[in-house]
Amino acid sequence: MGTVYDLIVIGSGPAGQRAAIYGAKLGKRIALVEMREVVGGACINTGTIPSKTMREAVLHLSGYNYKSIYGMNYRVKERITMADLAFRVQHVIKTEIDVTEAQLSRNNIEMLVGVASFEDATHVKVTNTKGSTIYEAKNILIATGTKPATSAKVPINGTTIINSDLVLNLTTLPKTMIIVGGGVIGVEYCCMFAALGVRVTLIERRPRLLEFADQEIIEALSYHLRDARVTMRLNEEVESVEEMADGTVVANLESKKKVQADALLYAVGRQGNVDELNLAMVGVDSDSRGRIPVDKDFRTKQPTVFAVGDVIGFPSLASVSMEQGRIAAARAFGDESIVSNPSFYPYGIYTIPEISFIGKTEEQLTEEDVPYEVGVAYYREIARGQIRGDTTGRLKIIFHRESHALLGVHIIGEGASELLHIGQAVMALGGKLDYFVETVFNYPTLAECYKVAAFNGLNRVANV
Numbered sequence: 467m468g469t470v471y472d473l474i475v476i477g478s479g480p481a482g483q484r485a486a487i488y489g490a491k492l493g494k495r496i497a498l499v500e501m502r503e504v505v506g507g508a509c510i511n512t513g514t515i516p517s518k519t520m521r522e523a524v525l526h527l528s529g530y531n532y533k534s535i536y537g538m539n540y541r542v543k544e545r546i547t548m549a550d551l552a553f554r555v556q557h558v559i560k561t562e563i564d565v566t567e568a569q570l571s572r573n574n575i576e577m578l579v580g581v582a583s584f585e586d587a588t589h590v591k592v593t594n595t596k597g598s599t600i601y602e603a604k605n606i607l608i609a610t611g612t613k614p615a616t617s618a619k620v621p622i623n624g625t626t627i628i629n630s631d632l633v634l635n636l637t638t639l640p641k642t643m644i645i646v647g648g649g650v651i652g653v654e655y656c657c658m659f660a661a662l663g664v665r666v667t668l669i670e671r672r673p674r675l676l677e678f679a680d681q682e683i684i685e686a687l688s689y690h691l692r693d694a695r696v697t698m699r700l701n702e703e704v705e706s707v708e709e710m711a712d713g714t715v716v717a718n719l720e721s722k723k724k725v726q727a728d729a730l731l732y733a734v735g736r737q738g739n740v741d742e743l744n745l746a747m748v749g750v751d752s753d754s755r756g757r758i759p760v761d762k763d764f765r766t767k768q769p770t771v772f773a774v775g776d777v778i779g780f781p782s783l784a785s786v787s788m789e790q791g792r793i794a795a796a797r798a799f800g801d802e803s804i805v806s807n808p809s810f811y812p813y814g815i816y817t818i819p820e821i822s823f824i825g826k827t828e829e830q831l832t833e834e835d836v837p838y839e840v841g842v843a844y845y846r847e848i849a850r851g852q853i854r855g856d857t858t859g860r861l862k863i864i865f866h867r868e869s870h871a872l873l874g875v876h877i878i879g880e881g882a883s884e885l886l887h888i889g890q891a892v893m894a895l896g897g898k899l900d901y902f903v904e905t906v907f908n909y910p911t912l913a914e915c916y917k918v919a920a921f922n923g924l925n926r927v928a929n930v
């Protein structure tokens with residue numbers, strides 16, 4: 467009789483890692499199956515970490531920050547190459563893999579290398595070059611993540627027509643580029659390539675970018691995109707993509723227009739990694755985008771089978787995936803102690819400049835007939851904004867007119883994704899606008915924006 471694990475986790479991205487470690491901390495016997503040669507999933511290997519590292523390298527090498535302070539063009543390196551960017555990205559990926567492997571090994575998690583598929587609700591087959599082995603577990607957790615969505619009419623060739631997994635495959639920095647999809651991936655890469663001087667055309671089928679974000683913030687972002695010479699084509703759908711004989715690429719739009727460029731990034735969403743899992747063996751379904759439905763404890767229809775992370779769909783963030791993994795592992799072992807409130811989950815969008823928010827948008831509150839007011843602080847009014855050379859950033863607090871409860875915080879500007887956590891803490895602890903008025907912040911800091919925005923908001927309420 468072989469080992470019976472308490473939990474087998476399929477996938478070593480943020481969701482799977484956190485589930486495995488939480489289970490191990492409870493003293494359980496855990497195995498983690500990963501089909502890639504390295505741990506970390508899309509987060510470390512192709513998604514979050516590479517894109518955020520590339521962004522940092524772009525800001526540094528392109529002299530973006532220098533320009534905002536001295537108002538002139540200065541490049542650390544005159545000809546920035548894809549190799550310059552890849553060098554830094556590979557370094558950070560390697561370090562993150564090492565850190566993760568050490569963490570898993572310290573917690574005595576057994577690594578099984580290969581593709582996992584279900585035999586039944588308590589047995590998983592793992593197949594690798596040496597053959598197949600069947601493992602037994604009391605609980606199984608699916609954390610297989612997603613891959614870029616494809617289309618038969620978009621021939622990804624890995625060199626001029628790429629998806630987000632293949633950005634570093636570009637051998638040379640294109641002069642012109644088409645980005646299909648104005649979601650988070652499309653907009654983040656759009657900002658990076660534009661900062662490098664690439665003329666980008668961003669094509670999005672919806673009437674606006676990043677529909678879930680506050681409109682005022684997206685209008686501010688659009689100003690920056692135009693300033694970086696990005697052409698935005700909204701309400702336009704790419705129907706097909708062609709490689710031309712001269713090596714360029716053409717996007718054919720539904721509206722019959724054509725857009726030509728040196729390269730094209732196809733970023734129209736993601737598809738759950740469910741094909742290999744043989745879900746039918748456990749009676750679990752997935753939808754057309756490969757998403758697995760789960761209950762509030764992340765249980766599928768099969769009580770011993772859980773699913774977490776990107777493979778269950780929205781919000782598809784590394785941060786949230788980790789939390790889902792932790793909760794699912796706890797529930798699998800009857801631990802109800804972890805409570806997590808999704809309304810306090812933040813968004814960090816690493817555009818240039820950064821966007822971050824929590825809570826409701828003005829549009830949502832208007833829709834819900836909530837009597838709200840806003841308070842805004844502009845970085846240019848704050849000493850730290852002037853010192854850092856970011857005079858276009860802004861922080862907006864949305865609060866209830868009568869109770870002054872915080873309903874949302876929306877920031878665009880340098881450091882937004884870090885700065886947001888002050889608002890998040892105050893919101894989560896039930897604090898109100900008055901907290902910012904009564905609290906002394908370090909000076910000069912961007913945190914002062916909260917105080918200025920709170921005063922601005924109170925003045926507006928007092929005047930009506």
Ligand SMILES: Cc1cc2nc3c(=O)[nH]c(=O)nc-3n(C[C@H](O)[C@H](O)[C@H](O)COP(=O)(O)OP(=O)(O)OC[C@H]3O[C@@H](n4cnc5c(N)ncnc54)[C@H](O)[C@@H]3O)c2cc1C
Binds near residue numbers: 500580583
């Ligand atoms: C370009 C890009 C940028 C992003 N930026 C951010 C960001 O800034 N902030 C943020 O919070 N999120 C970001 N995300 C999202 C984030 O990467 C994901 O939310 C996160 O990786 C999801 O974690 P996961 O564990 O669910 O899946 P993944 O990280 O996708 O890991 C799944 C793992 O499962 C393995 N696997 C799949 N099928 C099997 C099988 N049958 N057997 C064995 N192993 C299997 C895969 O090989 C993979 O290693 C970004 C994503 C992309 C693509």
Ligand SMILES: NC(=O)c1ccc[n+]([C@@H]2O[C@H](COP(=O)([O-])OP(=O)(O)OC[C@H]3O[C@@H](n4cnc5c(N)ncnc54)[C@H](O)[C@@H]3O)[C@@H](O)[C@H]2O)c1
Binds near residue numbers: 646651733736783814
């Ligand atoms: N900073 C972050 O948190 C971060 C960064 C990157 C990715 N992510 C995660 O990765 C996930 C996937 O991101 P994504 O941007 O690929 O997907 P997405 O679904 O967010 O955006 C895809 C966009 O492409 C558009 N689109 C689809 N087909 C089109 C067509 N034929 N022509 C023109 N436009 C078209 C859609 O309208 C949509 O706006 C997101 O859910 C996000 O949570 C997060």
